[in-house]
Amino acid sequence: MQMDERKRKILRAIVQDYIATAEPIGSRTIARKFDLGVSSATIRNEMADLEELGFIEQPYTSAGRIPSDAGYRYFVDCLMDPQELNAEEMEIIERESSKRINELQEVIAHTGKLLSELTNLTSLVLGPHKGKSTFGKMHFLPYQPGQVIMVIVKENGAVENHILDVGENLSAEELQHVAEVFNQKMRGYSISQVKRSMLHEIYSELSRQRLLIDNAMDMLRAILDGKEEDERIHLGGTLNMLNQPEFKDLAKVKTLFKVFEDNEPLKKLLTPRQEGLNVTIGGENTLKEFRDCSLISATYKVNGLTIGAVGVLGPTRMDYAKVIAIVDFMTRSMTEILTRRRR
Amino acid sequence: MQMDERKRKILRAIVQDYIATAEPIGSRTIARKFDLGVSSATIRNEMADLEELGFIEQPYTSAGRIPSDAGYRYFVDCLMDPQELNAEEMEIIERESSKRINELQEVIAHTGKLLSELTNLTSLVLGPHKGKSTFGKMHFLPYQPGQVIMVIVKENGAVENHILDVGENLSAEELQHVAEVFNQKMRGYSISQVKRSMLHEIYSELSRQRLLIDNAMDMLRAILDGKEEDERIHLGGTLNMLNQPEFKDLAKVKTLFKVFEDNEPLKKLLTPRQEGLNVTIGGENTLKEFRDCSLISATYKVNGLTIGAVGVLGPTRMDYAKVIAIVDFMTRSMTEILTRRRR
DNA sequence: TGTTAGCACTCTACCTCGATGAGTGCTAAC
């Protein structure tokens, strides 16, 4: 059996109607609502075919039909009209984007908020991964008696500071010396690459500042090994899910929100299999908790390099055309903002 | 009408049973479950009195009784046996506390997690407020060409760093000079206290580094004016609420979670009216969304100074004795950890 | 006078049952 134009029209009608109403739709309603020029009986026959092809299914005998995952997939790939953002959405984005945004965190928070507000769904934003954390440079600054500020510049340019105990009062010269030794030996190394021999060398050159070095190494371990805040998934509009009729069941809400609490699976989900825009529908999802959901995700770039991703999660019954348009637009906008920020 | 010993016993039985079962309880069940030495008819009479006194109420005619807010209040104030943590809880806390915790953020996250796990309720933790943000000291460190790291030490000891454009390449000496001028003029001032005259002085002393100063001032404004991350309420175990029978209604969940998304009201709620432990029951709550909830909150100290608070939020039907014991213990533990951290 | 047994009454939760209506598949006519 083949898909012909009429079957396509009917499938499109079913998907569109179900997206709009969340109710199964029957042949008679299709005949009434959509002007296909054939009777409900004909549509009925075609629907039987569509069911056999796996594109639609019945929740129970003598209910209407709803699209299957495969049906949504066919819709997204072959039937959907690409959509532009409407004037209102454009205006919201314009207005929001005109606000001055400095920090990366703000861009992320902002993008997530906008995404979830425009789609009425849940947004996921993965901040730019900064690559391997390797040691760049170390500085010491005076703080309280017996304590200094250690400023670490990682090789990727990230800067962090931490308070460090130095035990006895060390002079500025001594501190500078310690920093220089570290800078010389460790530049470009990650913590796991620090060999025993390297440590030996540092200790032997700085035998007197043992406490300081121990503390500094502890701190470096924590900094270079630690999870980057930016690698967390930022969720927005999780409550929007509660407005979806498919989540009027409390048990479903619970399992869904449980997944939201755990960062790693989400990160894996969002880390793109390929660049650009991805649509993952229902059961295509690797997370079984999301088998009733679809995810529209896309990557964004800075200076031509893909460094992060955003996504919108909703029930499989989501307005694909609109959400795709929004996600596409937002990643472009994000790329632009982040590129502008760079000097 | 007066409360006598028997009324007290009956009220205690009602509260305890309702806390355990979440079901209204009737006179016969009380007579069976609790050995009060009187018949159900007598208990019935007493219950009529208790209802008249406002301590219990009927959801509908011929249902059992449940405690009213006033009933819980009387229970907490007069009837409740103070409770010790049990062995299992002790062990969990011991085990968790033995982990090495460095950063304040970790202490907060950790406390929240523990609180929500032990109580199966939602925890709220308000980090230590750091007082007014006033300028302490400024440093510059080399970064990329045309950019420097500006390290700001606030007067309360907090340290932050930010990347700053400096326009033309400035020498280390020039940068140090700029920092010195700022340090001299601004120490101890908040942004709102910076007068036009002060700015004039700075500009006139540093006429050549106009761009740097503008950028630095922008940054200072953002840093000193900005919300402290620590002043956010950290929520833990919000999903636990979904396990409470009183939140099997989706609409209630929605309004509750909506409140969780907004920081300010929660902050106000947790900011203690008085030191030590507070119990706020149902309608005593200022937030109308929490009128079915109770909040057990307590402050914690560092070096004798009250600097933050934690709380546990649950349905009014919560195990007050246990939660109070846990919150009390955790604030003590938190005080201890934070004091130990201080040198 | 306080306590208790007994009883009529109330009200929810739950079940059953039939009506309703949307929808289907099949068949035969066009």
Add this chain to the structure above:
DNA sequence: GTTAGCACTCATCGAGGTAGAGTGCTAACA
């Protein structure tokens, strides 16, 4: 190939009926 007609299915909804928990009142009892 298309359509009208028809018997059939099944979820939903409301009505009615029952069970059970609980109450308040009254009268008897110690």
